[in-house]
Amino acid sequence: MKNNSSYYTSKKIYNTEISKLKLNYPVFVTNLSKLQNEGDYVLFNFYGEEYIAAKSKNKISIFQNRCLHRSFPLKEKINGNEKIICPYHGWFYNYEGKLIGIPQKSCFKVLPKKKHLNQLIPEVCGKFLFASFKKGNLKKSLGKLFKVVEKISNNINKLEYSDAIEYNANWKLCVENSLDEYHIVKVHPTNAGYYGYMKNYKYYEEGKNLILFSSESSKDSIDYKEFCGNILKDKFDYSGYKIFNLFPSTSLTMYFGLLYFTNFHIVSKEKTINNIEVFSNKSHKVSDIYVKKFVDNFFTRSVFEDKEIIERYQKKLEKNSPYKFQEYFSVFEKRIKTFRKFLA
Ligand code: FES
Numbered sequence: 001m002k003n004n005s006s007y008y009t010s011k012k013i014y015n016t017e018i019s020k021l022k023l024n025y026p027v028f029v030t031n032l033s034k035l036q037n038e039g040d041y042v043l044f045n046f047y048g049e050e051y052i053a054a055k056s057k058n059k060i061s062i063f064q065n066r067c068l069h070r071s072f073p074l075k076e077k078i079n080g081n082e083k084i085i086c087p088y089h090g091w092f093y094n095y096e097g098k099l100i101g102i103p104q105k106s107c108f109k110v111l112p113k114k115k116h117l118n119q120l121i122p123e124v125c126g127k128f129l130f131a132s133f134k135k136g137n138l139k140k141s142l143g144k145l146f147k148v149v150e151k152i153s154n155n156i157n158k159l160e161y162s163d164a165i166e167y168n169a170n171w172k173l174c175v176e177n178s179l180d181e182y183h184i185v186k187v188h189p190t191n192a193g194y195y196g197y198m199k200n201y202k203y204y205e206e207g208k209n210l211i212l213f214s215s216e217s218s219k220d221s222i223d224y225k226e227f228c229g230n231i232l233k234d235k236f237d238y239s240g241y242k243i244f245n246l247f248p249s250t251s252l253t254m255y256f257g258l259l260y261f262t263n264f265h266i267v268s269k270e271k272t273i274n275n276i277e278v279f280s281n282k283s284h285k286v287s288d289i290y291v292k293k294f295v296d297n298f299f300t301r302s303v304f305e306d307k308e309i310i311e312r313y314q315k316k317l318e319k320n321s322p323y324k325f326q327e328y329f330s331v332f333e334k335r336i337k338t339f340r341k342f343l344a
């Protein structure tokens with residue numbers, strides 16, 4: 001199979017991808033615990049454009065992070081609780097993204113007719129907030145997984161850890177790496193690859209969402225159907241490794257009795273932000289020390305190991321004028337081909 005470096009570097013390919021994806025596939029924003037009080041907000045990227053998810057008294061709204069006056073970014077910090085006042089000249093918005101105040105209004109001959117910042121649709125699955133271009137996109141893209149993810153999310157005890165990590169790399173390199181279980185032994189020898197290559201594992205598909213169940217112990221069930229059946233009856237199985245790659249760039253993983261997101265937000269063709277969130281679960285309580293060990297020794301370590309390898313790859317792909325190269329896929333990398341097919 002041949003690939004071309006331009007797949008990860010071309011502006012044209014990037015633009016075509018995001019203009020198609022944004023119409024149909026929602027982006028995971030955060031869990032609702034970050035948007036509980038009036039004025040709480042979260043800043044995130046939706047296919048190359050920054051948006052703010054904010055909580056007003058009655059609802060959550062999602063609007064563009066660009067002032068109606070002259071497009072200055074309204075927010076800089078990734079989350080907080082503050083009024084929405086543009087730092088440049090002080091135009092003032094409510095928490096639903098509506099312009100409500102203009103300093104020295106009489107000095108304008110013309111003002112925007114439209115009073116609202118561009119909006120996206122907030123869509124919720126259990127305790128998870130997604131941003132959609134069109135209402136209904138979330139149910140459509142998750143399909144049968146919607147109910148499963150809803151159950152998983154309603155079983156959350158609390159958010160234990162979150163961070164946003166910037167990668168100087170194309171989003172597809174990030175996603176493809178997350179669909180690659182062949183690199184784990186070499187790149188993550190002390191954490192994800194500690195036990196060597198997977199032995200008991202099974203791949204499943206739900207629409208364009210790719211699912212992997214695996215376990216070190218052959219006693220654990222890696223049967224996805226059985227898992228879904230149980231979860232709908234509120235029976236949670238936290239054994240082994242259960243990864244749900246939600247097309248195109250989010251993955252939700254159950255491992256070590258915890259639940260975590262790696263969530264690649266597309267910023268530009270060579271920049272991606274990985275939003276990670278780690279949760280403990282109601283039906284599987286763990287201690288703070290346990291969580292800290294998992295985050296420090298396993299999770300963030302493996303994230304930074306991946307970041308390093310992906311950024312080196314991207315640099316090389318960009319260095320030369322576009323070039324073709326041959327690729328050979330092991331069974332542990334075959335989902336990369338599926339992902340590319342779904343994206344095409
Ligand atoms: S750009 Fe926001 S008030 Fe001027």
Ligand SMILES: [Fe+2]
Nearest residue numbers: 184187302306
């Ligand atoms: Fe990795």
